[in-house]
Amino acid sequence: MKSLLVRQALILAALALVPGLGQAVYFRNRVSWRSPIPASEMITVTQARAWGGNAIWVDARPDEEFARDHVPGALSLNEDRWNELLPQFLAAWSPEKKIVIYCSSQSCNASREVAHRLRNEAQLPNVFVLKGGWEEWLRNR
């Protein structure tokens, strides 16, 4: 009885390999097998830090929170004063930079909304959202 079960399981395992391999081939350009590349727009603190001077950090939180504390060197860009803050951000930007946007935590939406506007309105490339936000950055300080 046991051998029947094992045989069945092996057949199923082998069957699933077929579409699995097919998908791996189909998606081969979308994912790196060697290292975690940002899935869509999210990156981790570690990944962002690895970019060093190539990264430009953006704080999407309200002014008071930015004033209290922020990632050293980060620029404030929030939707309350978008029109006023955007030109300052663009002055610091250049095409090869990677933009890392954060708000207070994983669950806040401000960073995603700022990312959306930078991508769609200003049409900038390399726009990323920091996974875990300010909370996560503090944890890895």
Next chain:
Amino acid sequence: MKKFLWRLVDLVIAVIFIYAGAVKVLDPVQFANDIDNYKILPWTIGVGLAFYLPWLEIFCGLALIFRLLYRGALSILTALVAIFIIATIAAKVRGLDITCGCFGHVSQDWNFPAHLALDLVLLAGVILLFHATGAKPRDLKGA
């Protein structure tokens, strides 16, 4: 009547696994990241599993519905759920903040107890099916 009820359990569990598999098939890159979040497996293996596991879930779910390779499918599903429950508890104990990934990003907003509860129910379901159909090893097709 009893047979009908077990058949129903079959179908419910099969549908859950097929759905879970299908959601992950649609975004394997996201699933690879979700696996990586548990920090148990190296990235490369995680990517491999991300492409493979969802299909395994779908095929096992189909096996349950069509009663083909039935016991093999049940044992695979039992192993999958058990491993997943252990991984989830391990992550929680280590303080990792995880968005499950088992139902793809649709379950993003669920909380830990809800997830764990559903998985324990699934585990109970597959184990029960295993025992219920154990007595009739030949009853693999039909009925």
Next chain:
Amino acid sequence: MRTHIFAFALSIVICVTAHAELKWEQTAVELHPAPTDKEAVGHFKYQNTGSKPVRFKSVHTSCGCTAAQSQKEEVPPGEKGEITATFKIGDRTGTQVKTVTVQTDDPTNVTTVLTLKAVIPQELEINPTFVFWGKGEAPNPKTIVVHAGKDFSVKQLKVASSSPDFQTKVEQTGKDQFKIDVQPRETDKIIAATLTIQPEDSSKIFYATARITNAPAIQ
């Protein structure tokens, strides 16, 4: 002994029938602020239809741009009240959805999520809002396309550049559609300008940025 059992049973019955229940008139509100409004306010009305008072344990908004107030902390049975959610529009655009999570001691409904949807009218849609040339790039004109937002009509566009280093030329390309050609005088220096774009009969001003950037070392 009998009276103890009776009292116990009675207390259970009372506990079960004496309940708290907070009923919301609506948990989703859609607002349509005017283009010049600075805030959008949503009113979420509730009533305690139970027989026990309900207490608000917390009122928590999804972002710092929304402030929510409940007028009272404890709602006696039968009483009505409302939670006012004030959404600061700022420079936000499009449809904004913000939530207010309310926690009470009502056991049938501990957490309620109130949704505030504000549809912010967009008079102009500007694409892109940023044009740039790398240092040393040929100073050819780049185009910004402007068209009127949904439910709006724009007959004429006023465009001004904050710096003479960038010239602008406006042309109407169709009904409610325009294009702005922006051209720098030179691209050897890092210079920038803010373009103010205004529909002819509106007080609202829109912005675009033009600048010369440091070209990447390797393309």
